[in-house]
Amino acid sequence: MKARHLLTTIGMAALMLSSGAAYAQNKMTVGFSQVGSESGWRAAETKVSKIEAEKRGIDLKISDAQQKQENQIRAVRSFIAQGVDAILLAPVVATGWDAVLKEAKEAKIPVVLLDRSIETKDESLYLTAVTSDTVYEGKVAGEWLAKETGGKCNVVELQGTVGSSPAINRKKGFDQVVAANPGMKIIRTQSGDFTRTKGKEVMESFIKAEGGGKNICAVYAHNDDMAIGAIQAIKEAGLKPGKDIKVVSIDAVPDIFKAMGDGEANVTVELTPNMAGPALDALTAYKKNGTMPKKWIQTESKVYTPETAKAEYEKRKELY
Amino acid sequence: MQLKSEQPDLLEISGLTKGFPGVQALDHVDFTLRAGEIHGLLGENGAGKSTLIKVLTGVFRRDGGSICLDGQEIEARDPADALSLGIGTVYQEVNLLPNLSVAENLFIGRQPHRFGLVRTGEMRGRSSELLATYGLHINVADPLGSYSVAVQQIIAIARAVDLSAKVLILDEPTASLDAQEVETLFRILNDLKARGIGIVFVTHFLDQVYAVCDRITVLRNGRLVGSRPIAELPRIELVSMMLGRELAAEALHRNQRPAVTGNPMVAFKDYGKRRLVEPFDLEIRPGEVVGLAGLLGSGRTETAKLVFGIERAESGQAFVDGKPVRIASPRDASRLRFGFTPEDRKTEGIVAELSIRENIILALQAQRGWLHQIPRRKQDEIANRFIKLLDIRTPDAEKPIGLLSGGNQQKALLARWLATEPRFLILDEPTRGIDVGAHAEIIRLIERLCDDGLALLVISSELEEIASYSDRVVVLRDRKHVRELSGPEVNADTIMTTIASHQ
Amino acid sequence: MSGMMQVSSARTLPKGLPQLAALLVVLLVNWLVFRDFFAVRLQDGRLFGSLIDVLNRGAPVAILALGMTLVIATRGIDLSVGAVMAIAGATAATLTAQGYPLPAALAAAAGVGLACGLWNGILVAILEIQPFVATLILMVAGRGFAQLIAEGQIITFVSEGFAAIGGGSFLMLPMPVVIALAMLIVTHFVIRYTALGLFIEATGANVRSSAYAGIGTKVVTIAVYMWCSLCAAIAGLIVTADIRGADANNAGLWLELDAILAVVVGGTSLFGGRFSLGLSVVGALIIQAMNTGILLSGFPPEYNLIVKAIVVLAVLLAQTPVLSGLRFIWRAKA
Known part of the structure; x- marks a missing residue:
């Protein structure tokens, strides 16, 4: 009981500190309810958001929800109470936002969704959603591989966490390309939970199950971390990643550029951590001239190959 | 408080019998309760009070006998069923x-x-x-x-x-109440009595029995000792019923031994703890047996726990061989070569899952520390020696001790401490719940240990027994050491009158 | 009256039989779905094959299960081992990345592990907080600590020495397997060749009786939690070395549950008392053999957890006295 009490006290103190920050005149104040810091990409998103806000002279208040919707709802409410000019929300789940967003709307505070959209009947509850198209990411990765191999390739797939939307969508996009290329086949698919450890373990078993890896032309991983695990598994089996087995993945985190620089990975599709930039641009325009942005701002899904790996690695190192 | 004798009994129990493996918990017990009566059910631990209540309320199935409520034979399947039949129970917790x-x-x-x-x-x-x-x-x-x-x-x-309870059973309701709360409770009981409800009142506070009960029934070792109207029952007689002996015309003396002299092996000065037992002085010499006598809840077990460091004293000082010592835990006590066999063997004594061998060497091993494991051969030797010496009936030392009967478990616990070659042994109810044969063996063992020069502190509610081997007897009442008996005073009659006497 | 009470011993199966049988069945099923399952070859001077994968991948959970067995034997539970893995991994990786020598990094990780165990032990033994709640604190807070150490990223390092803990080999066996074996042997000796094993079993079976017999039950309890956390730290080093990076968010995630499962499958009762280190390791191998089998089978990943649950249920049922009793009756009728 005492420990809990202590934690609450610390939490309250932190809240008071953040809410007590000075309100600069004429400076736009934006509250950002971030999901948490569960991955390197997420941490980078937070970091980029700070940088992008600074660039535009915006005061950004970040609240970490530790993967809990109730914390996010609480954060949004406290932003409303503080009278911020706008709210950025990276929703942890798709449903259950109507009530709190209505409160924001009544307070005339525009809300922009980041990196995931929500399910609601009333689309006027948010200004716009800045997200990447995860289906498209899978498709881009597949198209690169189809072109590279002339449409003939036995692929093993490392899925993300079963049931998560990026896993479903990145599989869907890739499958569209496989369906269009009769020479392409997914011979094995398993979940690697988006982690390096599981990616490595699953790849080890794929290699064994497919004749020591001889039947595998490429591995398609739903994120870079699993690809990095897979690369180690391929090396330990005495094969050359990037050559004997091509490595295709999504996210574009720094470590995959390092692998590409070493010739061990072939391609990655970027999921940009810069969601806040376009969001803040849309907000500034809306506040200044009342310009209504599109309901969906899609971020770019850029393809990166080893040629630019070194430069990209240096560029990203700081963010992650 | 006048009761018409022709009034029919509300509840009539006759010849009730219930056995558990190794114990006959109820042996042909009769009990009657009238409407509008408060009936005290008394007895020491293990007398059969709680078994009687549990059979009555359907927690246990009876082996034999009959229970009639309002002239109808009943058999409750469970407490809820008992309640629907009209028997409600309120427990201490x-x-x-x-x-x-x-x-x-x-x-x-x-x-x-x-x-x-x-x-x-x-x-x-x-x-x-x-x-x-x-x-x-x-x-x-x-x-x-x-x-x-x-x-x-x-x-x-x-x-x-x-x-719709016709019968209300109160199982030690006053144990955790203060005086004023007890008074309120008694006022309510008297109201209910006036409404014609029959109340069974389990307690071990004699003052309360006299304050509120109309009649009492005393059980002892699963047998009915008797039922008596309280108005005509002297206190001393009630105590004698509970402790199981008639006032003998000629005072039974133990075989007089010369008084043990010399310096005390252990001594406690002004030793006590609030709410547990009031500060007391106690000295025990080598080769001396001191008995602790008193009713349940009088502070006798509490004294033992204080002396063995299970409870920490708040006042006073302990001495071993005249030198002050600190006893803050059983570990400290064990290092001073004290030993303790608790009253509640199952929860405080044996480790049921472990073997007899492991149980016997446990205290010795604890003394030696975890680094110095007693070699297995030595363990076997110790275990087998004590199995033979104390005649523990078991096919071998590797059986889980939980499978043994009470008497053999008790012997194994004695063996646990004897293996440490103790200088001071505290035995809390060493013969409780033990069959006759083992009972005698344990008493003989106590006498032998005393002859070997051990200092012994023995708690027992068997007055004859305690009088027979004790050099001195300390009598406790209401968490207080009230009197120390020695020499010719050490006899069951004097002990009993001291227990029963008012302040 | 004073003799033995009647106890039927005919019904209980020989100790360890259900676990070994289950392991055998799972391995056989693996062989049925993948005929090269038992094929082992030499690759770069170390054994290579699916069977080796089972051992290699099962090693971290087996090491966790060693410590967990002791904790459970004292009637406790340690939910924080996954978080301790992450802390230890992050500590060692950060120090290595900053250029500290390997022994220093490893010692620091072990020290952090022991400190975590001390914390848990004090909460349980001295403050008498229920183990479930007490270790839940570190389970939640510990991962946060690891994230703080790693600053929310995967800390990668370049150290062949450190990487060898996960990917190296010794006498052709993968290093994690060697470490797990060594930990099993060390734990066994510490427990069975001192009186600690007896004290642990006594404390778990009846803490009161044990204390009254003069055992320092609080010290025993704290020691056990410290050993458990040390095991967790070692397991954390292995998974960190394996991917050459400390993933504070995912290292050891949910592994506390696998470890508890391994102990329970190994037949140690959650009510404390008697325990078997060896069978807990067998439990860990059963779980890993299942995981590997599912991966090799090409089963859709959506079924993984269900298959796992069914097999675990089967092993547990085989151990329950009720079912053993039924089997006894059935045999008597036949």
Whole structure:
């Protein structure tokens, strides 16, 4: 009981500190309810958001929800109470936002969704959603591989966490390309939970199950971390990643550029951590001239190959 | 308080029998309860009180005998069934749900409802009315747990009576109440009595028995000792019924031994702890047996626990061989070469799952520390030596000790401490719940240990027994050492009169 | 009256039989779905094959299960081992990345592990908080600590020495397997060749009786939690070395449950008392053999957890006295 009490006290103190920050005149104040810091990409998103806000002279208040919707709802409410000019929300789940967003709307505070959209009947509850198209990411990765191999390739797939939307969508996009290329086949698919450890373990078993890896032309991983695990598994089996087995993945985190620089990975599709930039641009325009942005701002899904790996690695190192 | 003798009995139990493996808990017990009577059910630990109640309320099935309520033979399947038959029970630890409201507790399982919805308002109204008849004016919407044990007990009584109880059983309801709460409780009991409810009152406080009971029944070792109207029962006689001996015309003396002299091996000066036992002085010499006598709850077990460091003394000083020592834990006591066999063998003595061998070497191994494991061969040797020496009946030392009978478990516990070659042994009820044969063996063993020069502190409610081997007997009452008997005073009669006497 | 009470011993199966049988069945099923399952070859001087994968991948959970067995034997539970893995991994990886020598990094990780165990032990033994709640604190807070150390990223390092803990080999066996074996042997000796094993079993079976017999039950309890956390730290080093990076968010995630499962499958009762280190390791191998089998089978990943649950249920049922009793009756009728 005492420990809990202590934690609450610390939490309250932190809240008071953040809410007590000075309100600069004429400076736009934006509250950002971030999901948490569960991955390197997420941490980078937070970091980029700070940088992008600074660039535009915006005061950004970040609240970490530790993967809990109730914390996010609480954060949004406290932003409303503080009278911020706008709210950025990276929703942890798709449903259950109507009530709190209505409160924001009544307070005339525009809300922009980041990196995931929500399910609601009333689309006027948010200004716009800045997200990447995860289906498209899978498709881009597949198209690169189809072109590279002339449409003939036995692929093993490392899925993300079963049931998560990026896993479903990145599989869907890739499958569209496989369906269009009769020479392409997914011979094995398993979940690697988006982690390096599981990616490595699953790849080890794929290699064994497919004749020591001889039947595998490429591995398609739903994120870079699993690809990095897979690369180690391929090396330990005495094969050359990037050559004997091509490595295709999504996210574009720094470590995959390092692998590409070493010739061990072939391609990655970027999921940009810069969601806040376009969001803040849309907000500034809306506040200044009342310009209504599109309901969906899609971020770019850029393809990166080893040629630019070194430069990209240096560029990203700081963010992650 | 006049009772017409022609009034029929509300509850009539005859020849009730219930056995457990190794124990005959109830042996042809008769018991009657009249309407409008408060009937005290008395006896020491293991007398069979709780078994009687549990059979009555359907927790246990009886082996034989009959139970009649209002002339109808009944057999409750479980406590809920007993309640529906008209027998309600309130335990010392109230068995209601502390996190539900008072009203919900009163009406649980029978909430007034309409269209499937509980009518909370009506329930609360009726709860308030009900409790008002007991002189209790509280907010019935509050959780039960927010009230004192006394209030909870009254609520439990109200619930039981409201569920059409004809018989109300109170199992040690006063154990954790203060004087004023006890008074309130007694006022309620007298009200219920006036309403014609028969009340069975289990307690071990004699003053309370005389304050509120009309009649008492005493059980001892699973047998009925007798039922008597309290008005014509002298205190001394009640104690003699409970402790199981008649006042003998000629005082039975132990074989007089010369008084043990010399310096005390252990001594306690002004040793005590609040709420446990008042500060006392105690000295025991090598080769001397000191007995602790008193009724249940008088502070005898508490004294033992204090002396062995299970409870930490708040006042006074302990000495071994005249030098001051600190006894803050059983570990300290064990290092001073003390040993202790507790009254509650199952939960405080044996480690049921472990083998007899492991149980026997446990204290010795603990003394040596974890690094110095007793070699297995040595362990076997110690275990087998004591199995033979104390005649522990088992096919081998590797059987789990939990499978042994009470007497053999007790011997193994004695072996556990004897293996450490102790200088001072504390034995709490060493013969409780043990069959006759083992009983005699353990007494002989105590005498032998004494001859070997051990200092012994023995607690027993068997007065003859304690008188037979003790050099001195300390009598306790109400958590206080009231008198020390020595020489010719050490006889069962004197012990008993001392226990029964008023301040 | 004073003799033995009647106890039927005919019904209980020989100790360890259900676990070994289950392991055998799972391995056989693996062989049925993948005929090269038992094929082992030499690759770069170390054994290579699916069977080796089972051992290699099962090693971290087996090491966790060693410590967990002791904790459970004292009637406790340690939910924080996954978080301790992450803390230890993050500590060692950060120090290595900053250029500290390997022994220093490893010692620091072990020290952090022991400190975590001390914390848990004090909460349980001295403050008498229920183990479930007490270790839940570190389970939640510990991962946060690891994230703080790693600053929310995967800390990668370049150290062949450190990487060898996960990917190296010794006598052709993968290093994690060697470490797990060594930990099993060390734990066994510490427990069975001192009186600690007896004290642990006594404390778990009846803490009161044990204390009254003069055993320092609090010290025993704290020691056991410290050993458990040390095991967790070692397991954390292995998974960190394996991917050459400390993933504070995912290292050891949910592994506390696998470890508890391994202990329970190994037949140690959650009510404390008697325990078997060896069978807990067998439990860990059963779980890993299942995981590997599912991966090799090409089963859709959506079924993984269900298959796992069914097999675990089967092993547990085989151990329950009720079912053993039924089997006894059935045999008597036949």
